[in-house]
Amino acid sequence: MGDAATQGRWQRVEVLSQLCPAEGERLANFILTLENTNG
Numbered sequence: 001m002g003d004a005a006t007q008g009r010w011q012r013v014e015v016l017s018q019l020c021p022a023e024g025e026r027l028a029n030f031i032l033t034l035e036n037t038n039g
Helices: 004-019 021-038
Strands: none
Touching: 004 021
16 A cells, blocks of 8 residues: 555545545545546
8 A cells, every 4th residue: 555644545445434425435535536637
């Protein structure tokens, strides 16, 4: 997986997904888009 910042982001996604699955999914898609954009 990516760098420490990316791993930190994904940890937040996991927590958010437990609280609000829809928000977690939205955030996950956003992060994936960022990572794909950054190459």
